[in-house]
Amino acid sequence: xxxxxxxxxxxxxxxxxxxxxxxxxxxxxxxxxxxxxxxxxxxxxxxxxxxxxxxxxxxxxxxxxxxxxxxxxxxxxxxxxxxxxxxxxxxxxxxxxxxxxxxxxxxxxxxxxxxxxxxxxxxxxxxxxxxxxxxxxxxxxxxxxxxxxxxxxxxxxxxxxxxxxxxxxxxxxxxxxxxxxxxxxxxxxxxxxxxxxxxxxxxxxxxxxxxxxxxxxxxxxxxxxxxxxxxxxxxxxxxxxxxxxxx
Numbered sequence: 568x569x570x571x572x573x574x575x576x577x578x579x580x581x582x583x584x585x586x587x588x589x590x591x592x593x594x595x596x597x598x599x600x601x602x603x604x605x606x607x608x609x610x611x612x613x614x615x616x617x618x619x620x621x622x623x624x625x626x627x628x629x630x631x632x633x634x635x636x637x638x639x640x641x642x643x644x645x646x647x648x649x650x651x652x653x654x655x656x657x658x659x660x661x662x663x664x665x666x667x668x669x670x671x672x673x674x675x676x677x678x679x680x681x682x683x684x685x686x687x688x689x690x691x692x693x694x695x696x697x698x699x700x701x702x703x704x705x706x707x708x709x710x711x712x713x714x715x716x717x718x719x720x721x722x723x724x725x726x727x728x729x730x731x732x733x734x735x736x737x738x739x740x741x742x743x744x745x746x747x748x749x750x751x752x753x754x755x756x757x758x759x760x761x762x763x764x765x766x767x768x769x770x771x772x773x774x775x776x777x778x779x780x781x782x783x784x785x786x787x788x789x790x791x792x793x794x795x796x797x798x799x800x801x802x803x804x805x806x807x808x809x810x811x812x813x814x
Contacts, residue, residue, distance in 0.1 A: 593634030594679045598686050601626050604749060605690055612750055620694070623687045624775035625748025628768060630679040631712050632743055635719040636736040638672045642723030643732035646810075665806055668723075669716035676712040695781035704778040707791060711771055714795040715739065717802030724809040743768050767794040 604626075605619050614621040645664065684692070696704065719736055726732035745763055746752070752763035763769055770790040777783035 592637060593630075593675050594682050596633050597626055597630035597679060597683050600629065601683060601686060601690070614751060617691060617693070619687060619690050619692050620780075621776070622749065623684070623692050623694075624779055625743060625746070625772045626683060626687075627680050627708065627775060628711065628746075628772050629740075629743045629748060630683050631676045631708070631715055632740045634672060634675045634679060635715060635739050636733045638668060638716065638719045639723035639726065639732040639736045640729045642668050642720050643726050643729045646724060647728060665720055665810060668720050669713060672716040672719065673709065673712040676715075677708070680708060694779040696779045697781060700778045700781055700783065703783065703788075704775055707771065707774060707778070707788075707795070710792065710795045710799075714799035714802065717799050717806055719802070721802045721805035721809060724806055742766065743772075746772055748772050767798065770794060 601622070604622055612618055612621075642665075719739070722735045723732045726735050745759065746766055746768040747763060748768070752760055752769060755763055770787045771794060773787045774783060774791040777787060
């Protein structure tokens with residue numbers, strides 16, 4: 568990361584820390600949802616293992632998604648409020664602006680997931696993962712957060728206003744609920760079951776679940792990595808193209 572990107576990253580981090588709503592959505596909301604599903608609804612689900620062990624990988628992915636609305640809004644605000652034009656006068660590279668938003672999003676996600684996993688351990692989470700499995704899980708989370716970050720930056724650039732940008736990220740927040748994050752896909756009704764099986768988040772969650780259980784599936788892992796790389800590539804190219812047109 569070059570000097571321009573570091574300056575932009577420091578700016579974005581300061582904006583995040585000064586916005587309590589974004590901190591709540593990114594860090595506290597996934598923990599609230601964990602309490603709700605594990606303590607209130609966990610006994611209603613038959614998943615073959617302790618429900619906290621089943622739900623934690625899916626909620627880790629949910630934690631990635633909950634911070635995306637703030638990223639999309641921040642990116643769009645930079646475009647619509649003239650900040651980018653000021654950066655152009657200051658000779659700040661365009662790539663630094665976009666990269667800083669993505670890196671800030673990834674760092675926020677990692678903090679949120681660390682807090683979530685800490686709470687999960689307090690609630691009885693008992694993974695069987697080895698050190699290598701944990702490293703694989705962290706690598707997949709970083710890859711997913713990067714892919715989601717680039718796609719969200721592209722959404723923020725494409726939207727016409729900060730309000731529209733925040734709304735555009737809502738489908739990404741809802742998508743994990745239609746995956747195997749909360750209950751196995753085979754327990755869902757027709758139509759929803761097929762959608763859950765073939766949407767991108769399910770193989771990512773199943774790979775995380777396998778890694779944390781010490782029994783990862785190579786098929787799920789390959790599919791998960793392919794989805795992440797594909798989403799990252801689409802988001803990156805879309806973001807660069809839109810930024811070039813609008814800046």
